Amino acid sequence: MTHLRWSNPSLRAAVYQVAALAAVGLVAWFLVSNTLANLASRHIASGFGFLGREAGFAIGESPIEYGPQNTYARAIAVGLLNTVRAAAVAIVLATVLGTLVGVARLSRNWLAARLAGVYVELLRNTPLLLQLFLWYALITENTPGPRQALHPLPGVFISNRGIRLPAFVHHVAFDYALAGLLLAIAISLALAHRARRQRRAGHAPRPLGRRIVALLAGLPLLGWLAGGAPLQLDLPRLQGFDFAGGITLTPEYAALLAGLTIYTSAFIAEVVRAGIQAIDRGQWEAAESLGLRRGAVLRLVVLPQALRVIVPPLTNQYLNVVKNSSLAVAIGYPDLVSVVNTTLNQTGQAIEGVLIIMAAYLAVSLSISMFMNFYNRRIALVER
CATH class of the missing domain: 4.10.220 (Light-harvesting Protein)
Structure with a gap:
């Protein structure tokens, strides 16, 4: 005992x-x-029964069909999709821009390095909310009306109503292309799994990079060709007091996207800079001794190793993008917080509304964390 x-x-x-x-x-x-x-x-009634009642309010922009006659549940779904749409695009753009600025900070070119440093320090030390107000004011107050819209590229119009862009007319071929892309992703994951098993067994697998690129590009192309290879564009055109056709980036969405992208890119730039500097100088010298140019050394030798240092703090920045998107309510973009605020003002279900917001952000953030943790495990060094 x-x-x-x-x-x-x-x-x-x-x-x-x-x-x-x-x-x-x-x-x-x-x-x-x-x-x-x-x-x-x-x-005061409690519970989530109000989600099945008619919402009775309109939403300025919606990626799915929605009207005031729809339920509160559908309205909240629209707000969540708007949040995810803005955050997902901002994550991609901020990653690309932040990587370029981070590399520029380490450039041997004095002007490029100093400009990148000013960019990072200026944006990191300015509140995001003020930047959103700035971008929204620039888009709405410093652009002309539709009849005098700026026309920088064919089919592109910039006015105080937003940015009009050409769009492909929906065709079944694009559904085939999407199916081809999903199939290519599934095959790529299967090939990667098989290569990992071969490495664990002591065998040297064939290089996967070119095959995966060929799959991701080739199968969607085959699906598009099988559907008839349509190329018809829906071009924006002035009709009355506004444009018709194409797709629209509203001023609210454009301001939110610009603010999130540029603000987050400054933090990602520092993450990338720190990751590159964490790699031993001997790696640069060894690669340069083989005759590789500095750009090739960075792309082929240093960055792949720096990813092991970059990915964990990069995950935090992705999560910050999702959480910072809640500031969209300040510039009138109908995100999740805005829609739920309208809902709880009409129903009085404040506690339930807050719980819905918390659950939605938690689900999105955990999904990002799971994916990034999976990727981090894939690139981590394995002790033998």
Whole structure:
């Protein structure tokens, strides 16, 4: 019975853990019961039954079909899709821009390095909210109306109504191309898994890079060709007091996208710079001794190794993009927070609204974390 004595560290650890869980459960029970009692005493209905009722309000832009006659649940789905749409595009653009600026900070060109340094320090030390206001003012107040819209490229119009761009007319061929892309991704993952098993078995697998690129480019192209290879564009055209046709980047979406992209790129630039500087100088010298140019050394030798240092803090920046997108409500973009705020103002379900916002952001953030952690494990050094 010695293992049941208090001097046993395993027993003490188990008791402490059970006590901690009990304390957390007790606090949660108190908060929930107290909240429900207060709501009942004030005759405020609780629960999520309101999600099935008619919303009765319009949303300025929606990636899916929506009208005031739809339910609150669909309205919240529209807000979530708007948030994801802005955050996903901003993550891609900020990664590309931040990588370029981070490399420029280490350039031997004095002017490029100093300009990159000014870019990083200026943007990192300015609140994002102020930057959003600046971009929104530039787009809405310093651009002409539709009839005097700027026309920098064929089919592209910039006005105070937003940015009009050409768009492909929907055709079944694009569905085939999407199916080809999904198939290419599945095959690429299977090839990568097989190559990993071969390496673990001590065999040298064939290089995958070119085959994966060929799959990702070739299968969607084959699907597009099988569908008839349509190239018909829906070009924007002035009609009345606004443009018709094409796709529109509204001023609110464009300002949010510009603000998130440029602000986050400054932080990503520092992450990339630190990752490159973490690689031993001998790696540069060894690669240059083989006759490689500095750009090739960076692309083929240094950056692949720096990724192991870059990816963890880069994940934090991606999560910050998602959370910072909630500032969109300040410039009128109908994101999740904006739609839920309208919902709780109409229904009075404040607690449920806050829980919905928390759950949505938690789901999106955990999805990003899971993907980045998976990628980080793939590129991590494996001890033999």
